[in-house]
Amino acid sequence: MNKTLNQKAWWLVAPVLLLVAFNAFIPLMTVVNYAFQETFGNNVFFWEGTTWFEQVLRSERFHDAFQRQLMFTGMILAIEVPLGIGVALTMPRKGPWVSVCLVLMALPLLIPWNVVGAMWNIFALPDIGLLGYTLNSMGIDYNFTRQPVAAWLTTVLMDVWHWTSLIVLLCYAGLSSIPDDYYQAANIDGASRWAIFRYIQLPKMKRVLTIAILLRFMDSFMIYTEPFVLTGGGPGNTTTFLSIDLVKIALGQFDLGPAAAMSLVYFLVVLLICWVFYTLMMRNEEQ
Amino acid sequence: MATIRFKNVQHAYPPPKGQEPVYALKEVNQIWEDGGAYALLGPSGCGKTTLLNTISGLLTPSEGEVYFDDQDVTNLPTSERRIAQVFQFPVVYDTMTVFDNLAFPLRNRGMEETAVKQRVDQIAEMLDLTANLNKRASGLTADGKQKISLGRGLVRSDVNAILFDEPLTVIDPHLKWQLRSKLKELHQQTGITMIYVTHDQVEALTFANKVVVMYDGAVVQVGTPVELFNRPNHKFVGYFIGSPGMNFLPCRIDGGQPVFHNIPLNTAYPVGSDLSGNIEVGIRPEFVEFADDGIPVIIEKIEDLGRYQVITVKHESEVIKMVVDEGHLIPTESPKIQFNPNQTRIYCDDWVVGGSSNE
Numbered sequence: 001m002n003k004t005l006n007q008k009a010w011w012l013v014a015p016v017l018l019l020v021a022f023n024a025f026i027p028l029m030t031v032v033n034y035a036f037q038e039t040f041g042n043n044v045f046f047w048e049g050t051t052w053f054e055q056v057l058r059s060e061r062f063h064d065a066f067q068r069q070l071m072f073t074g075m076i077l078a079i080e081v082p083l084g085i086g087v088a089l090t091m092p093r094k095g096p097w098v099s100v101c102l103v104l105m106a107l108p109l110l111i112p113w114n115v116v117g118a119m120w121n122i123f124a125l126p127d128i129g130l131l132g133y134t135l136n137s138m139g140i141d142y143n144f145t146r147q148p149v150a151a152w153l154t155t156v157l158m159d160v161w162h163w164t165s166l167i168v169l170l171c172y173a174g175l176s177s178i179p180d181d182y183y184q185a186a187n188i189d190g191a192s193r194w195a196i197f198r199y200i201q202l203p204k205m206k207r208v209l210t211i212a213i214l215l216r217f218m219d220s221f222m223i224y225t226e227p228f229v230l231t232g233g234g235p236g237n238t239t240t241f242l243s244i245d246l247v248k249i250a251l252g253q254f255d256l257g258p259a260a261a262m263s264l265v266y267f268l269v270v271l272l273i274c275w276v277f278y279t280l281m282m283r284n285e286e287q
Numbered sequence: 288m289a290t291i292r293f294k295n296v297q298h299a300y301p302p303p304k305g306q307e308p309v310y311a312l313k314e315v316n317q318i319w320e321d322g323g324a325y326a327l328l329g330p331s332g333c334g335k336t337t338l339l340n341t342i343s344g345l346l347t348p349s350e351g352e353v354y355f356d357d358q359d360v361t362n363l364p365t366s367e368r369r370i371a372q373v374f375q376f377p378v379v380y381d382t383m384t385v386f387d388n389l390a391f392p393l394r395n396r397g398m399e400e401t402a403v404k405q406r407v408d409q410i411a412e413m414l415d416l417t418a419n420l421n422k423r424a425s426g427l428t429a430d431g432k433q434k435i436s437l438g439r440g441l442v443r444s445d446v447n448a449i450l451f452d453e454p455l456t457v458i459d460p461h462l463k464w465q466l467r468s469k470l471k472e473l474h475q476q477t478g479i480t481m482i483y484v485t486h487d488q489v490e491a492l493t494f495a496n497k498v499v500v501m502y503d504g505a506v507v508q509v510g511t512p513v514e515l516f517n518r519p520n521h522k523f524v525g526y527f528i529g530s531p532g533m534n535f536l537p538c539r540i541d542g543g544q545p546v547f548h549n550i551p552l553n554t555a556y557p558v559g560s561d562l563s564g565n566i567e568v569g570i571r572p573e574f575v576e577f578a579d580d581g582i583p584v585i586i587e588k589i590e591d592l593g594r595y596q597v598i599t600v601k602h603e604s605e606v607i608k609m610v611v612d613e614g615h616l617i618p619t620e621s622p623k624i625q626f627n628p629n630q631t632r633i634y635c636d637d638w639v640v641g642g643s644s645n646e
Binding site for chain 1: 383440
């Protein structure tokens with residue numbers, strides 16, 4: 001039998017290719033362009049090789065921002081994941097309260113990021129904010145614009161408030177997909193509450209939880225808007241995370257070469273961590 | 288091991304707002320003898336699963352009591368009832384090995400590890416799971432998983448009964464037959480009471496020595512497969528057991544005899560003429576035959592099913608089905624049929640009257 005060769009189908013793929021080219025590939029290549037060259041404007045470029053990368057990787061400033069970033073992501077994951085699972089477990093599985101709970105949970109997710117930042121900024125202001133004023137009038141010295149610890153606490157709290165819902169909703173979806181038979185069988189097998197969680201609920205939530213953690217990791221690792229509006233990276237540099245620092249270098253100092261190199265390093269780090277995490281989580285699945 | 292006794296058990300699920308509760312179980316009085324193999328047979332939604340869950344304690348009946356021997360267990364939680372239950376969809380703990388799955392109920396009850404191992408090995412042997420003991424349970428086929436579910440019931444040496452809720456629904460047909468024989472074999476080996484819910488009469492009749500037929504929340508008949516076939520207590524049993532189901536024809540009683548369209552019929556026992564209500568005569572298609580004298584009919588349809596043929600005949604507007612052996616001569620001119628008097632039953636308002644009782 002002869003196969004007819006018909007290449008016309010490529011036309012159907014063309015729109016997507018075009019879209020991906022313009023919104024991902026070409027911008028990324030531009031960044032690559034800047035990362036290896038030096039420019040003084042007018043589209044004149046000089047080859048620099050790996051100079052910018054070496055500079056970025058050796059820079060103390062990058063190390064500090066990277067450490068802050070890791071700490072922030074680690075903290076919010078350590079809080080949001082257990083909290084999210086906990087809330088999802090306590091949510092009702094049937095009845096009229098289900099939709100009420102779901103809507104309440106979804107609300108923070110619907111608020112634009114810069115609004116979240118602004119809300120928490122006002123909320124936490126020591127002189128007029130509800131949180132700031134209350135804490136200070138209780139005798140606790142709290143001022144997130146001056147104290148690094150307070151700034152960190154507020155930023156972490158804001159992220160927990162904004163994003164725990166995502167984990168709750170995903171876990172809840174995972175939990176809802178468990179047939180009643182499993183709980184009944186566990187009941188008959190005399191399983192304890194902990195055993196039910198460990199051997200039924202957690203394994204059944206594993207896939208959605210993996211996705212939830214990945215999403216939260218990527219989002220928090222690239223977080224910009226909320227801390228930018230809330231603290232602006234301060235006081236000092238204490239809440240300057242990677243993307244805030246990147247914007248400072250690229251747009252504040254207009255060091256396009258180092259900024260481009262940093263972007264690429266940043267991108268590769270996110271990619272690497274995601275890949276390692278996903279491979280680890282899914283390794284058992286294939287056996 | 289215990290005899291399970293139901294005393295006036297009723298159950299209604301919480302009704303939607305402003306509606307009367309609908310009873311899923313209506314007054315069930317039933318004794319499950321220790322060591323019996325029961326099948327609970329009935330159409331979907333007749334309350335079989337509700338009844339089963341009442342035994343295992345997954346459900347507390349709204350009225351009535353459940354006894355294990357002399358102990359009232361109505362309010363006892365599932366984990367303290369010593370009941371094992373196998374569900375329609377196999378339940379396995381995905382992250383555990385087959386061994387850990389089987390050991391799970393024992394470990395939950397704090398059994399010592401050497402005893403666990405011994406018991407699990409023994410049960411795995413019975414279920415032909417020994418080769419798979421160290422595999423992950425999630426990798427097994429549906430029938431393998433269902434065996435694990437069953438095994439988790441069997442490992443506990445103290446169970447009063449094992450309940451099966453349509454356990455073979457998701458199993459391939461040829462494996463179904465194998466697993467069912469395995470169940471029977473296990474029943475003989477262990478002597479544990481088994482109660483098997485199904486809506487498939489073949490499954491029920493081959494598995495059980497006692498079949499409990501349920502209809503609309505009530506037990507309508509308990510008996511051996513033969514009893515159910517020969518003398519259905521209720522019209523529903525007549526329809527449900529046998530293929531095709533029993534014929535039911537309207538009649539009146541005259542002089543101790545049922546009369547169908549002015550044709551008197553013979554029965555093995557006299558019928559009281561004081562019957563009131565909707566009276567029908569019931570006859571299995573297997574006991575209808577062509578005769579020289581009898582009810583004149585028109586042949587509507589002949590279905591050849593190999594060893595026998597199902598013939599649909601009509602007398603006026605009444606349709607009668609009959610089963611005739613292969614090769615049996617079918618009269619072509621003015622056929623007449625007769626009912627075997629020993630197998631002709633009278634039903635009044637859906638319930639059988641007269642004749643011997645088997646309860």
